[in-house]
Amino acid sequence: MDLASRYPAVSDLKARAKRRLPRFVWDYLDSATGDEATARRNRAALDAVLLPPSILHGEIDPDPATMLFGRPQPLPVGVAPVGMSGLVWPGAERHLAEAATEAGLPYALSTVATMLPEEVGPATQGEGWFQIYPPRDPEIRADMLRRAKDAGFRVLVLTVDVPAPSRRERQVRGGLRQPPRLTPRLALQTALRPAWALAMARTGLPRMALIEAYAADLQKSSLPSTAHAGYLLRTSPDMEYLRWLRDAWDGPFVVKGVLRADDAKRLEAEGVDALWISNHAGRQFDAAPATAEALPAIRAATKLPLILDGGVESGLDILRARALGADFVMMGRAWHYALAALGPRGPAHLIDILRADLIANMHQLGAATLADLPAPVYPPGFSP
Numbered sequence: 534m535d536l537a538s539r540y541p542a543v544s545d546l547k548a549r550a551k552r553r554l555p556r557f558v559w560d561y562l563d564s565a566t567g568d569e570a571t572a573r574r575n576r577a578a579l580d581a582v583l584l585p586p587s588i589l590h591g592e593i594d595p596d597p598a599t600m601l602f603g604r605p606q607p608l609p610v611g612v613a614p615v616g617m618s619g620l621v622w623p624g625a626e627r628h629l630a631e632a633a634t635e636a637g638l639p640y641a642l643s644t645v646a647t648m649l650p651e652e653v654g655p656a657t658q659g660e661g662w663f664q665i666y667p668p669r670d671p672e673i674r675a676d677m678l679r680r681a682k683d684a685g686f687r688v689l690v691l692t693v694d695v696p697a698p699s700r701r702e703r704q705v706r707g708g709l710r711q712p713p714r715l716t717p718r719l720a721l722q723t724a725l726r727p728a729w730a731l732a733m734a735r736t737g738l739p740r741m742a743l744i745e746a747y748a749a750d751l752q753k754s755s756l757p758s759t760a761h762a763g764y765l766l767r768t769s770p771d772m773e774y775l776r777w778l779r780d781a782w783d784g785p786f787v788v789k790g791v792l793r794a795d796d797a798k799r800l801e802a803e804g805v806d807a808l809w810i811s812n813h814a815g816r817q818f819d820a821a822p823a824t825a826e827a828l829p830a831i832r833a834a835t836k837l838p839l840i841l842d843g844g845v846e847s848g849l850d851i852l853r854a855r856a857l858g859a860d861f862v863m864m865g866r867a868w869h870y871a872l873a874a875l876g877p878r879g880p881a882h883l884i885d886i887l888r889a890d891l892i893a894n895m896h897q898l899g900a901a902t903l904a905d906l907p908a909p910v911y912p913p914g915f916s917p
């Protein structure tokens with residue numbers, strides 16, 4: 534049976550991923566913080582967006598293409614940065630970059646990925662996005678930007694919604710530590726998941742490649758012993774820091790983790806190129822508004838391109854985000870469900886699912902292009 538028949542939706546990939554991943558890896562990928570209400574809220578807010586079908590348009594041939602940063606995009610969706618991606622599947626970053634680039638979609642590499650910018654950048658063919666958690670040390674900061682640029686990354690994404698480490702209680706309970714180490718408990722979970730264990734046996738457990746390289750350099754130098762991976766990153770940058778980065782980067786500059794209209798206005802005044810509305814999939818703060826709830830007010834406050842993520846699981850969700858005012862959508866976990874479920878052929882299958890779902894639902898809406906989507910409506914009692 535072909536993939537389209539066996540796994541027609543993201544939920545199929547998610548269910549299979551959960552069966553194939555050791556418990557601690559699943560919990561790393563899937564857990565949010567606190568009671569995980571923000572993660573549920575993201576989903577509920579998307580579900581609440583209704584799009585009235587439009588009829589009698591005759592035959593149309595929907596095209597879900599759009600433009601972003603001056604480039605045509607065949608689909609309005611890409612791959613969000615996910616730290617330690619390679620824990621879900623060996624070589625995850627490169628598999629995702631290749632599949633996304635092949636389909637013309639952007640791939641964003643995390644600062645805390647398991648592969649180096651040099652190992653992944655070439656696969657993005659000059660269209661990659663590099664996500665930065667800001668290094669404290671000015672020399673490391675400049676070096677990181679230079680390495681990302683030289684490796685072929687075009688767009689810089691500054692993530693600002695991690696002012697301090699998250700507590701992420703489910704993950705703590707799961708027993709995963711940084712760097713990952715197979716304690717007897719984790720080894721037992723691994724033994725129960727032979728496909729993952731076999732794939733990982735060839736490479737060993739992955740680590741944060743770029744950060745560990747800098748940490749090793751620092752340890753060789755005369756810096757104090759606090760110069761370990763955690764110290765390297767100044768997780769709570771200020772406006773001064775943002776300006777430095779913006780001026781140092783020759784290419785589109787995006788700020789990720791925006792949820793308020795006043796912040797959107799401030800950032801527009803600072804000359805950033807796009808805002809990324811995100812609550813980090815609920816992984817940081819459990820009283821954050823859903824991204825689909827936050828979007829309309831931000832749309833009203835700024836003319837900047839808006840990117841949205843959080844709980845997006847289908848082409849229909851992407852249309853909902855577009856109808857609410859987003860220009861582009863990113864997905865994080867779903868790509869990793871695809872990898873865990875199907876290995877390296879998973880991401881291309883997910884792209885097929887999204888494309889088919891976008892087109893099927895655009896037919897229902899009588900929308901030949903994304904500019905033809907109707908204004909969304911909300912059920913009574915729900916206001917964004």
Ligand SMILES: Cc1cc2nc3c(=O)[nH]c(=O)nc-3n(C[C@H](O)[C@H](O)[C@H](O)COP(=O)(O)O)c2cc1C
Pocket residue numbers: 561562563613614615616617643644645664692789811812813814816842843844845863864865866867
């Ligand atoms: C396991 C995991 C690791 C993540 N690591 C990062 C990261 O290193 N940098 C970052 O900016 N965002 C990170 N994020 C957040 C994603 O970029 C994105 O905002 C979020 O996953 C979108 O929601 P979705 O997974 O429901 O699509 C991570 C998310 C997950 C699930």
